[in-house]
Amino acid sequence: MSTETRDTIFIGKKPLMAYVTSTLIQLANVPSVNIKARGLSIGRAVDVAQIVARKTENTGYSIGNIKIDSELLESEDGRKRNVSTIEIEVKKNTS
């Protein structure tokens, strides 16, 4: 029913394996999933991508493009801060 060919998993405060499971479910439906995180969750996004890549390497998935960027966020005291972001693609191998 879905017409989406890309999907995004945002990494937050849930246990790591919750995001691994979500990503694997999405990969069963779409050829490419983007794992996104910002700030302190960036390391966890890399962990999720690595675990997913290891679990799916025999079925032909691998890490694709990785982008880093920063976002200007306003904190509660009104000051603007730059927060780093990451976006990691896990995709079906085209071979």
Add this chain to the structure above:
Amino acid sequence: MSTETRDTIFIGKKPLMAYVTSTLIQLANVPSVNIKARGLSIGRAVDVAQIVARKTENTGYSIGNIKIDSELLESEDGRKRNVSTIEIEVKKNTS
């Protein structure tokens, strides 16, 4: 005197700006620097790369290749654990 054309900055526990300064000094000498980190330092590596890229965008440097991987480390209790790693290239624009 140096014949190196690439250089590497490993991100550890020093203040963030120490790594930014080291990277900027290296970029004055070589066309491309790799910023490496593992585990909990991964988010800080992205911060360093973003700060360096912002500080040098007018002089023609930008983020290049980004690689993520994992390393099998043995912890003190003898168990093996996978630790995620990241490597971010900051390079002179070729234009």
